[in-house]
Amino acid sequence: MELRTERLLLRRWRESDREPFAAMNSDPEVMHHFPAPSTRQESDAFIDRIEAGFDIWGFGLWAVEVPGVAEFIGFTGIWPVGFDAHFTPAIEVGWRLARAGWGRGYATEAARAALEFGFEQAGLEEIVSFTIPANVRSTAVMERLGMTHDPTDDFDHPNLPADSPLGRHVLYRKRADAIDRL
């Protein structure tokens, strides 16, 4: 199952994505707001989990291609939140692009298609997104998507130590009935 936008193809993963995905996940700038860059093995295991998820849910984190320009620039998609918090169970929208893909509007364009799929095809009522406040590139994508932030929703990520500087997260939400503001 694929999604197309004006400039992008969101598709299932290919073996040939593994190398550029691992390169992206080992780039300290891309992984700046994460606890650590990933090893090749972790990166490969992530693709395996993503692909298994597509088979279960019918959606997931799509590999993003710019047809005729770049076969793989990263991922964008929707995915069940994998931990317990005050807003779970929930489906999140997320993105990670190689640096060469930044600053072109690709993340926002891909995420619009993922949200549309989530609301219109998967029948979701709400989709959330979260990150640390310092990740302003990511919160800017959330705001461009018309997602809203209520500070009382902010939370400490349960998988990080209480004193971690990466622990505090902002939560953004978008409801299906707000899709006209995509």
Ligand SMILES: CC(C)(COP(=O)(O)OP(=O)(O)OC[C@H]1O[C@@H](n2cnc3c(N)ncnc32)[C@H](O)[C@@H]1OP(=O)(O)O)[C@@H](O)C(=O)NCCC(=O)NCCS
């Ligand atoms: C988060 C991330 C995907 C955002 O990428 P991004 O390039 O800033 O976001 P977009 O793809 O929406 O692009 C928007 C930018 O492209 C510019 N742009 C250029 N051409 C454009 C076009 N044709 N259409 C729309 N925007 C365009 C916009 O003006 C904007 O620039 P600005 O950031 O200077 O304001 C990227 O920084 C990333 O992969 N980070 C690392 C991983 C990560 O942290 N993921 C999120 C974890 S929660």
